[in-house]
Amino acid sequence: xxxxxxxxxxxxxxxxxxxxxxxxxxxxxxxxxxxxxxxxxxxxxxxxxxxxxxxxxxxxxxxxxxxxxxxxxxxxxxxxxxxxxxxxxxxxxxxxxxxxxxxxxxxxxxxxxxxxxxxxxxxxxxxxxxxxxxxxxxxxxxxxxxxxxxxxxxxxxxxxxxxxxxxxxxxxxxxxxxxxxxxxxxxxxxxxxxxxxxxxxxxxxxxxxxxxxxxxxxxxxxxxxxxxxxxxxxxxxxxxxxxxxxxxxxxxxxxxxxxxxxxxxxxxxxxxxxxxxxxxxxxxxxxxxxxxxxxxxxxxxxxxxxxxxxxxxxxxxxxxxxxxxxxxxxxxxxxxxxxxxxxxxxxxxxxxxxxxxxxxxxxxxxxxxxxxxxxxxxxxxxxxxxxxxxxxxxxxxxxxxxxxxxxxxxxxxxxxxxxxxxxxxxxxxxxxxxxxxxxxxxxxxxxxxxxxxxxxxxxxxxxxxxxxxxxxxxxxxxxxxxxxxxxxxxxxxxxxxxxxxxxxxxxxxxxxxxxxxxxxxxxxxxxxxxxxxxxxxxxxxxxxxxxxxxxxxxxxxxxxxxxxxxxxxxxxxxxxxxxxxxxxxxxxxxxxxxxxxxxxxxxxxxxxxxxxxxxxxxxxxxxxxxxxxxxxxxxxxxxxxxxxxxxxxxx
Numbered sequence: 001x002x003x004x005x006x007x008x009x010x011x012x013x014x015x016x017x018x019x020x021x022x023x024x025x026x027x028x029x030x031x032x033x034x035x036x037x038x039x040x041x042x043x044x045x046x047x048x049x050x051x052x053x054x055x056x057x058x059x060x061x062x063x064x065x066x067x068x069x070x071x072x073x074x075x076x077x078x079x080x081x082x083x084x085x086x087x088x089x090x091x092x093x094x095x096x097x098x099x100x101x102x103x104x105x106x107x108x109x110x111x112x113x114x115x116x117x118x119x120x121x122x123x124x125x126x127x128x129x130x131x132x133x134x135x136x137x138x139x140x141x142x143x144x145x146x147x148x149x150x151x152x153x154x155x156x157x158x159x160x161x162x163x164x165x166x167x168x169x170x171x172x173x174x175x176x177x178x179x180x181x182x183x184x185x186x187x188x189x190x191x192x193x194x195x196x197x198x199x200x201x202x203x204x205x206x207x208x209x210x211x212x213x214x215x216x217x218x219x220x221x222x223x224x225x226x227x228x229x230x231x232x233x234x235x236x237x238x239x240x241x242x243x244x245x246x247x248x249x250x251x252x253x254x255x256x257x258x259x260x261x262x263x264x265x266x267x268x269x270x271x272x273x274x275x276x277x278x279x280x281x282x283x284x285x286x287x288x289x290x291x292x293x294x295x296x297x298x299x300x301x302x303x304x305x306x307x308x309x310x311x312x313x314x315x316x317x318x319x320x321x322x323x324x325x326x327x328x329x330x331x332x333x334x335x336x337x338x339x340x341x342x343x344x345x346x347x348x349x350x351x352x353x354x355x356x357x358x359x360x361x362x363x364x365x366x367x368x369x370x371x372x373x374x375x376x377x378x379x380x381x382x383x384x385x386x387x388x389x390x391x392x393x394x395x396x397x398x399x400x401x402x403x404x405x406x407x408x409x410x411x412x413x414x415x416x417x418x419x420x421x422x423x424x425x426x427x428x429x430x431x432x433x434x435x436x437x438x439x440x441x442x443x444x445x446x447x448x449x450x451x452x453x454x455x456x457x458x459x460x461x462x463x464x465x466x467x468x469x470x471x472x473x474x475x476x477x478x479x480x481x482x483x484x485x486x487x488x489x490x491x492x493x494x495x496x497x498x499x500x501x502x503x504x505x506x507x508x509x510x511x512x513x514x515x516x517x518x519x520x521x522x523x524x525x526x527x528x529x530x531x532x533x534x535x536x537x538x539x540x541x542x543x544x545x546x547x548x549x550x551x552x553x554x555x556x557x558x559x560x561x562x563x564x565x566x567x568x569x570x571x572x573x574x575x576x577x578x579x580x581x582x583x584x585x586x587x588x589x590x591x592x593x594x595x596x597x598x599x600x601x602x603x604x605x606x607x608x609x610x611x612x613x614x615x616x617x618x619x620x621x622x623x624x625x626x627x628x629x630x631x632x633x634x635x636x637x638x639x640x641x642x643x644x645x646x647x648x649x650x651x
Contacts, residue, residue, distance in 0.1 A: 123245035135188035147288035175243030196388035322650025331644035346580025348596040349589040380623035395581035402636030424452025466524025475513035505554035508541035
């Protein structure tokens with residue numbers, strides 16, 4: 001008969017400890033009063049705190065619990081060995097003891113100690129990474145993460161001396177705050193990669209709707225839903241992990257306040273020394289205050305954004321040609337069919353980048369010869385766009401309004417007003433019919449009224465029956481042919497002024513359409529086989545070399561489609577103004593690329609180009625490197641002045 005083994009009786013010390021419910025002054029351990037959140041930060045001891053809440057008679061191993069309070073300072077995860085009279089392996093018919101994880105720790109003290117150290121080290125690494133994390137991919141280099149973050153020193157100093165409950169609250173808030181900073185840094189990285197600027201916490205939230213629409217057009221609804229879920233999960237994981245990491249470190253600091261204080265003072269002294277002496281590693285200061293600087297910068301940007309809104313509203317009301325009567329506008333272009341065309345992402349890199357330029361420049365040279373054979377001539381220069389890598393509508397509105405529109409708030413302000421646009425000036429004269437061809441617009445576009453367009457053809461109005469090419473709803477050649485059939489090729493009572501947006505060169509540059517004979521364009525069905533044979537977006541977009549190559553091809557296609565259209569359907573009264581809206585994203589154009597885009601004016605009538613002789617533009621479709629560079633918002637007034645408009649400012 002096996003004798004029944006009874007649990008040892010509770011010692012008086014145990015009873016006193018349970019009655020007081022307080023931590024030891026020398027070693028603050030998670031005990032019966034420990035909160036659930038703090039217990040969660042102690043993954044190495046998930047059951048111990050719970051078992052300590054039981055009455056002494058219910059404990060399976062009171063002796064082990066007592067010895068655990070005597071763990072060496074600074075190493076709470078390494079309990080002492082069980083006393084000799086303990087009988088952990090005694091047989092029993094009782095249910096499984098809830099303290100089994102403690103037995104593993106007692107049987108494997110070295111492994112338990114290493115697990116605890118690993119968790120603490122990972123928590124420290126995560127916190128330091130978040131505090132030192134740069135906001136652009138180019139800034140990621142080994143030296144950036146060997147610096148001393150002053151925020152960690154200050155945070156440790158606060159947590160060491162706070163009582164338990166305030167310490168817990170402070171740790172949770174600090175962890176959440178650090179998680180938010182990390183998410184904002186990731187957004188900065190993405191915006192710098194795609195738009196060449198950081199994330200604006202006031203204005204840029206609306207852009208996520210456009211990003212979602214772009215994903216739906218490029219990846220489909222299923223892929224978009226998966227991407228959105230992935231982003232939400234990532235944000236929640238970052239917030240949770242950062243919070244748990246700070247909680248873990250706060251507990252470690254509190255268990256041996258004296259040692260933690262000495263270490264913090266030592267590291268703080270090192271930071272002050274490095275800052276005073278200006279010590280650096282590989283050109284990077286060892287004394288870091290990255291997070292403080294980033295927070296200060298974001299606060300400044302918020303204040304500047306709020307201030308800019310009021311200032312820009314006043315600026316938009318002033319207009320050099322705001323009160324000019326229609327009969328005094330554009331007198332030098334009367335009787336001409338004028339076409340303003342934006343080529344998506346057609347930037348200076350397309351002409352000057354060593355990997356892209358050979359193919360694009362060969363196309364420009366060949367198309368320049370085609371223009372000459374058809375009796376056309378061209379002049380070209382550079383404009384500095386208000387946007388980079390995306391947000392094309394900011395470039396369009398800057399060019400047409402004569403106002404510098406570099407953010408969404410400015411765009412909303414100007415499009416809600418009555419500022420005269422370049423296209424609106426043609427409408428005001430009453431001498432032109434004004435139309436817009438917008439294949440990238442897939443829903444109602446109220447801005448058409450602001451731009452002074454009598455008729456807008458969006459993607460639903462152009463009769464396209466072919467496949468989409470990633471984001472682009474239709475090939476440029478088809479959009480131009482549809483414009484010819486619906487407007488330009490028809491007999492008109494008035495000359496035509498048109499605004500056309502070509503989208504085939506929009507990222508991700510795969511699959512790409514190909515030019516076909518104009519009489520075979522039809523309803524677009526001819527492009528089905530071309531689209532199927534094309535490359536997949538995922539195979540191109542994430543590979544810099546492939547993206548660069550395909551981007552160059554897309555510009556060649558767009559330029560070819562446009563110039564072929566002019567030489568085939570243009571006449572002595574045709575005037576073409578075409579330009580890029582912005583540079584392609586940094587993955588293609590490079591991190592140090594300018595915001596310059598090429599612009600060309602094409603005409604048969606020599607007098608049209610003679611009127612801009614004093615602009616000093618380059619003859620032909622390719623602007624020289626030293627050709628003038630103007631801000632894009634200056635073009636409207638220069639164009640109106642060159643072609644006879646009389647200033648009459650609005651007040």
